[in-house]
Amino acid sequence: MARNETITVRPCIECSDNMTCVNSQRKFCSNKCRRTWSKWNRIPNVACGLCKTPFWVKNSQIAGVGKMVDVSNFCSEKCQMDGRKISVCLLKEKLDKEPNYARGKYPSGSHKRVAIEVIGLERIPRGYHVHHRDTDKQNNSPENLVLLTIQDHFWLHHELGNAVLRGYSKGIISLDTIAEKWTSDPARVRKLLPLKVTLQHRDDFLVADPKYHD
Numbered sequence: 001m002a003r004n005e006t007i008t009v010r011p012c013i014e015c016s017d018n019m020t021c022v023n024s025q026r027k028f029c030s031n032k033c034r035r036t037w038s039k040w041n042r043i044p045n046v047a048c049g050l051c052k053t054p055f056w057v058k059n060s061q062i063a064g065v066g067k068m069v070d071v072s073n074f075c076s077e078k079c080q081m082d083g084r085k086i087s088v089c090l091l092k093e094k095l096d097k098e099p100n101y102a103r104g105k106y107p108s109g110s111h112k113r114v115a116i117e118v119i120g121l122e123r124i125p126r127g128y129h130v131h132h133r134d135t136d137k138q139n140n141s142p143e144n145l146v147l148l149t150i151q152d153h154f155w156l157h158h159e160l161g162n163a164v165l166r167g168y169s170k171g172i173i174s175l176d177t178i179a180e181k182w183t184s185d186p187a188r189v190r191k192l193l194p195l196k197v198t199l200q201h202r203d204d205f206l207v208a209d210p211k212y213h214d
Helices: 031-041 077-097 111-119 150-169 175-181 186-192 202-208
Strands: 007-011 018-022 128-132 145-149
Touching (some): 111 128, 111 145, 128 150, 150 186, 175 186
Antiparallel strands (some): 007 018
């Protein structure tokens, strides 16, 4: 033993297992015990998405921070599994009630057909992509689609990222906030983000693609 080393044996305050401490005031035998203790002994900052039991988690782990809005925090594995089952049932109900979502009238992968039907085109013009505004590729509702140039499409994802795009489409983040804080080209953001196929016109793409009828 090195000089001035103090070895003590004390129980973990979470699981009560004995642990050997060398020159330290450790309270937990593992990170798992530390997280479990913090979950139930700190001031709660979230509620379980299923049973509504309040508990504590790190701010970076709170559902909705850079994630889909409908993601929930759960207090236990049981609540998490039950919550997933309920989410599947709700999704099935949504598919039945909203024919424009996923496998209804506009099934997954049919975003191009939806876009050209709404705008009145025969095909997607050269140099254009169909962009999903909320980044959910299964949501092919016309309100969620917009026809963008390849350059604008790639720039939008690279400049803002999916989390910001989802936040804007869900109304969590305002256009002004994105333009002022999260982009190097505010004018381009203000032009592209509000667009959707329901606001786009056929004539604009006929001019942009002179070889459209080839």
